[in-house]
Amino acid sequence: MxxxxxxxxxxxxxxxxxxxxxxxxxxxxxxxxxxxxxxxxxxxxxxxxxxxxxxxxxxxxxxxxxxxxWRNEQNHPFTTEVKEDHIFMLDETRAKQISNRIMPKLLSNHGKYIVSLxxxxxxxxxxxxxxxxxxxxxxxxxxxxxxxxxxxxxxxxxxxxVEKDGSQGPNxxxxxxxxxxxxxxxxxxxxxxxxxxxxxxxxxxxxSPQKYGIGIKELWEINPEKHHAGLVQHTLGWPLDDATGGGSFLYHMENNQIAVGFVVHLNYKNPYLSPFEEFQRFKTHPAIRPIFEGGKRIAYGARSLTEGGWQSVxxxxxxxxxxxxxxxxxxxxxxxxxxxxxxxxxxxxxxxxxxxxxxxxxxxxxxxxxxxxxxxxxxxxxxxVRNVKPLLSKYGTKKGVRLGGFDMWCQTLFHFSLFGTMSHGLPDYLYLEPAEKHKPIEYPKPDGVVSFDRLSSVFLSNTNHEENEPCHLKVTSLDVQEKSELTVYAGPSTRYCPAGVYEWIEKDGRETYVINAQNCVHCKTCDIKDPNQNITWTCPQGGEGPVYPNM
Structure with a gap:
């Protein structure tokens, strides 16, 4: 060199x-x-x-x-003020609206703006x-x-x-x-x-340990008759089970566009769970699918988000x-x-x-x-709101939402919490359990109408990396990856990654770990959720990764 x-x-x-x-x-x-x-x-x-x-x-x-x-300017991006605000609890076939009257006032979105950040x-x-x-x-x-x-x-x-072998290239x-x-x-x-x-x-x-979620988002252009600028909708429940935290958002923006996304808390236990597939399955719900039928998906992306709050800063x-x-x-x-x-x-x-x-x-x-x-x-x-995430993690979605709502009302009315300040417990990667404790999840095949595969999704993120540069996803030990990530946990990186970066493929009679770093959308879920903390996300060359137009 x-x-x-x-x-x-x-x-x-x-x-x-x-x-x-x-x-x-x-x-x-x-x-x-x-x-x-x-x-x-x-x-x-x-x-x-x-x-x-x-x-x-x-x-x-x-x-x-x-x-x-800023409100006196003509070209600011805050053009869509929230007009309606609803939250639903989903089961497999129904969507039950939760009354806004029982929601703590601090959760109200009125006076807020739907934007492309x-x-x-x-x-x-x-x-x-x-x-x-x-x-x-x-x-x-x-x-x-x-x-x-x-x-x-x-x-x-x-x-x-820099070339893949670490040498200095012509540029x-x-x-x-x-x-x-x-x-x-x-x-x-x-x-x-x-x-x-x-x-x-x-x-x-x-x-407390920092907590994380993965947020996966799509931008759609939908039929005008289905569009209601300023409408905000959130859901909890299906397709996630009660022990797995997360939910969805649907935000009606300007120009018949709607931002739809799905968040999965990364302290989930089942190594067979795929946040991307859960998102695609969510869009097939009878109350959700009609919104997107006849529309066009125009952008895709994913990003980790911090969820620890007060205790974890x-x-x-x-x-x-x-x-x-x-x-x-x-x-x-x-x-x-x-x-x-x-x-x-x-x-x-x-x-x-x-x-x-x-x-x-x-x-x-x-x-x-x-x-x-x-x-x-x-x-x-x-x-x-410091206890909401710990309550969801400890008691599951249904009971956790009730207890979290109660705690927020106590904080609002009396400036007091019966729970004090709860700890978050363990880092997210330590919650993942061996595959032998769970059954594989069979996800439906994408229909190309409202649900899609990962590679066609990554295409919409405009992601690009030079093929001949060093891999920016560093695996400390491939031996650990094979003996633990694959053998014990059934290869969860092939599922928690929303971009198809990681694969286990058979080569010369042996399972081989393949890293498609060019697909990486920089969500950093691998750095957070790998059960052995054996994967480290580092910056690739500047200017690489996704190019989100208005996400």
Whole structure:
């Protein structure tokens, strides 16, 4: 291998990883406070919004705080206000509506907006650039840089043009070092740099394990007579059994489009379960199928989401920077919302960093961020719902929903919980049980009308990776994968992956593990759910992965 040339470097006041709602909001707020601050955002997607996937119904509290006059603009993305809001409990043939009267008021979606979160980020990016923020899409942050005291001083982007064997190809280009007085990590759920920092600085010490779900989404164009702009629908129950947490969303957007998605909590036990197949089966329900018949599926994607909430948020700060957004885990599970807290966390971190820089500080730990967030609007949003996810996990969907609703009402009316603050127990991967305890699940074949296979779905995600680059999905031990993942757990990676990345195939009389890394949509479920924690997701070359148009 050729000796690596030195990296070029650039210096800024603040370096931000990830052009999501948190990172963009932090950048905007920093420049609002002090236009002279130099701020850079590095984004692994080929463009801002390319890797952004969410439902999404957005609580505007974050945008109202960041950009109070946004409603007076003509080209903002918040064009569809919620008009109707329903939740249903499904069994195999029926859909029973749950009365809104018994739902805690904090779950109401009235006054919220149905959006493409990717388009919200694109809009925020124009605001940031107008203020002088530098945004570098197509560059993946792959390494954290430290000074001799162990404080974070910046990040390095990955080398480009590396061949599969690790050699430097004809288009090889060394990564850049982006150095800053402070670094904000806003990679989203299960970010690779956040994972490194949490481990290095023990930021999760004393916290409940972070919990995750996988969200799978499709965008459809449906017949106009079936479309009701502003309609929000959620379901619980079928096709999942009572012990498996999750549910669906259907959001009627503008232009006869509907966003439909399915979330499965990743603490499920059955290794034969396939979140993708459960989603496809959901769309065949008698109350759901007619919505999509005669329509056209136009986009597909998947992404892990943080579900631990209040108990699982790690310590936010470390010497030289902080975690923001879903890198910290600010999603509100019962509200199915996280972007408002991501925006607020970016603002909150920016305020503290701007004050620190004004005082002449750099590379130290801004403890004000960690010490104050639980008393902020973010904390006030997460605290009243902190027991909902543990109750669902412990008691199952039907009983857990009732107990969770009761607890939220107690929090709302009396600011008190009979449950105190419940622990989440174990990390999600430890819940998976050996295959011998379960029966295989026979999923129906896709009909090509409302249900589809994984490969045709991945095609709609516009996913691309160079074939001759090193695999970004690192398996520590193929021997462990064969003896445990396959033999004990019946190969769950072939089912929990929503993109057909992993396969066990017979070759020369032996089962061989095949990784189709070019299919990866960067959901990171493998990094979370592998029962041996034997798979590590790392960033491929910048600009690769899905290119979501308006997810």
């Amino acid at each position: 050729n000796e690596l040339p030195p990296r070029e470097s650039m210096e800024f006041d603040v370096v931000i990883v990830g052009a999501g709602p948190a990172g963009l909001s932090a950048a905007i707020r920093l420049k609002q406070i002090n236009p002279d601050l130099s701020v850079v955002i590095v984004e692994k997607g080929v463009e801002v919004g390319a890797h952004i996937l969410s439902g999404a119904v957005v609580d505007p509290i974050g945008i109202d705080t960041l950009l109070p006059d 990717g388009n919200v980020c694109r809009w925020l990016a124009t605001k940031a650039e107008a203020l002088g923020v530098e945004i570098y899409p197509g560059f993946a942050a792959t390494e954290v840089l430290y000074n001799e005291d162990g404080a974070v001083t910046g990040i390095a982007t990955g080398d480009m043009g 090889y280009m060394r990564g850049m070092e982006l150095l800053g007085k402070y670094v904000l990590i806003g990679e989203g759920a299960r970010g690779s740099l956040a994972k490194t920092l949490i481990n290095k600085f023990e930021l999760d010490k004393g916290r 790690p310590k936010l700060t470390f010497p030289g920077g902080a975690l923001i957004g879903c890198s910290a885990g600010f999603m509100n599970v019962p509200r199915i919302k996280g972007s408002h807290n991501a925006v607020l966390s970016g603002i909150y971190a920016a305020n503290a960093i701007a004050d620190a820089i004004k005082s002449g500080r750099s590379h130290d730990e801004i403890t004000e961020i960690e010490n104050g967030w639980r008393d902020s609007a973010i904390g006030k949003d997460l605290y009243p």
